[in-house]
Amino acid sequence: MANRVAIVGVGQTHHKSKRLDVNGVELINEAVLRAIEETGVSLRDIDAIVIGNMDHFESINYVDTWSVDGSGAYMKPILKVTTGGSTGTSIAMAGYYHVASGLFDTVLVIGWEKNSESDTTGAIITCSDPVWDRFSYAGAIPSLAAEATAYMKAYGITERDAARVAVRDHTHALNNPFAHLHKNITIDDVLNSPMLSYPIKLLDVCPRSDGACAVIFAAEHKAKKITDSPAWIHAVSTRHNFGWFGDLEYARIPSLELASKEVYKKAGIREPLKELDVIELYQPYSFAGLKWIEAIGLCGPGEAPKLVWDGVTDMDGELPINPSGGVLATNCIGATGLIRVGEAALQVMGKADNRQVSDVKRALATGFGGCFWSDVVLLGKDMPK
Numbered sequence: 001m002a003n004r005v006a007i008v009g010v011g012q013t014h015h016k017s018k019r020l021d022v023n024g025v026e027l028i029n030e031a032v033l034r035a036i037e038e039t040g041v042s043l044r045d046i047d048a049i050v051i052g053n054m055d056h057f058e059s060i061n062y063v064d065t066w067s068v069d070g071s072g073a074y075m076k077p078i079l080k081v082t083t084g085g086s087t088g089t090s091i092a093m094a095g096y097y098h099v100a101s102g103l104f105d106t107v108l109v110i111g112w113e114k115n116s117e118s119d120t121t122g123a124i125i126t127c128s129d130p131v132w133d134r135f136s137y138a139g140a141i142p143s144l145a146a147e148a149t150a151y152m153k154a155y156g157i158t159e160r161d162a163a164r165v166a167v168r169d170h171t172h173a174l175n176n177p178f179a180h181l182h183k184n185i186t187i188d189d190v191l192n193s194p195m196l197s198y199p200i201k202l203l204d205v206c207p208r209s210d211g212a213c214a215v216i217f218a219a220e221h222k223a224k225k226i227t228d229s230p231a232w233i234h235a236v237s238t239r240h241n242f243g244w245f246g247d248l249e250y251a252r253i254p255s256l257e258l259a260s261k262e263v264y265k266k267a268g269i270r271e272p273l274k275e276l277d278v279i280e281l282y283q284p285y286s287f288a289g290l291k292w293i294e295a296i297g298l299c300g301p302g303e304a305p306k307l308v309w310d311g312v313t314d315m316d317g318e319l320p321i322n323p324s325g326g327v328l329a330t331n332c333i334g335a336t337g338l339i340r341v342g343e344a345a346l347q348v349m350g351k352a353d354n355r356q357v358s359d360v361k362r363a364l365a366t367g368f369g370g371c372f373w374s375d376v377v378l379l380g381k382d383m384p385k
Contacts, residue, residue, distance in 0.1 A: 007349075035214035050094045050095045092109055108216055111336070120208060125138065148200060151290070166289075168313065172325045231349050233377065278347045278360050281296075348380065
């Protein structure tokens with residue numbers, strides 16, 4: 001039987017468009033030191049390290065060995081994981097499996113990105129086939145625009161509906177000192193921002209951030225010694241259904257539907273809207289904050305706008321989504337999914353400061369990347385059976 005595993009510590013940098021004060025290794029070390037200091041453990045107590053980023057963005061090969069001075073991995077086992085935009089949640093699950101397997105008792109997981117020193121669009125277009133994926137060959141935004149227009153056509157969704165999601169997340173980010181963007185915006189601000197690729201406008205999408213996040217996973221017997229409020233991993237799932245952008249079902253996101261259903265089945269959840277307390281949803285743009293909450297079963301197809309307009313997902317609503325401000329406020333790609341997991345863990349541990357939701361017993365975190373791949377991680381206050 002797999003060992004029970006908990007998150008016992010989270011550290012992250014203050015995220016910005018350009019962290020000119022540090023290089024990549026120093027950026028990593030900043031997050032690592034904050035995670036270590038928060039838990040009171042030392043690097044000697046860490047058995048292994050998992051690290052990930054979009055290494056072809058910064059053109060750095062063997063980032064695991066390149067970053068040893070920052071990660072503290074000298075003479076320790078270290079694994080590099082890179083799965084595109086879903087890298088952050090992939091490394092979280094890798095850390096979980098390392099401990100659940102019994103191979104290690106404590107694993108330090110690190111995600112990072114220095115987008116100010118990378119060419120994101122250049123990297124994405126060269127990973128796409130110039131013939132079969134031609135429509136998405138201009139980078140990430142055209143693929144998301146195709147999804148948005150298909151969703152709008154299928155269910156009558158409007159640009160104003162999506163703008164409400166952007167306003168919610170930017171409002172939440174004002175409570176998060178680590179967030180990259182602190183913007184007090186309105187619906188009209190979103191609708192009047194520059195058009196990038198219809199229907200996506202500038203304030204509908206995430207920024208490009210420099211930043212890092214470090215999360216410590218521990219086995220049951222270690223977790224209880226490190227903290228009296230561990231965030232237990234209840235279930236994880238990943239679905240990478242498609243290998244080509246042209247294969248996608250743009251009116252749906254089957255990968256997220258299937259991954260969330262598997263997690264709910266493992267955890268015995270039948271009504272996620274009522275049984276979850278907070279969600280950190282990886283949504284790189286505002287329309288995903290509608291379509292994707294339908295995919296995780298909070299409501300039926302086309303019903304998300306009403307849920308959002310009614311305030312159900314606001315900070316004081318029935319099920320707050322992205323109290324940290326989410327990806328629309330911070331996007332250091334290799335760390336983005338790990339930040340979702342880390343923020344969900346902080347909610348369960350009661351350590352989210354001004355962005356804390358009251359009485360969190362279960363928190364869900366998701367990841368996204370590649371050809372609309374999806375990861376789902378469920379955390380809880382109670383130890384899993």
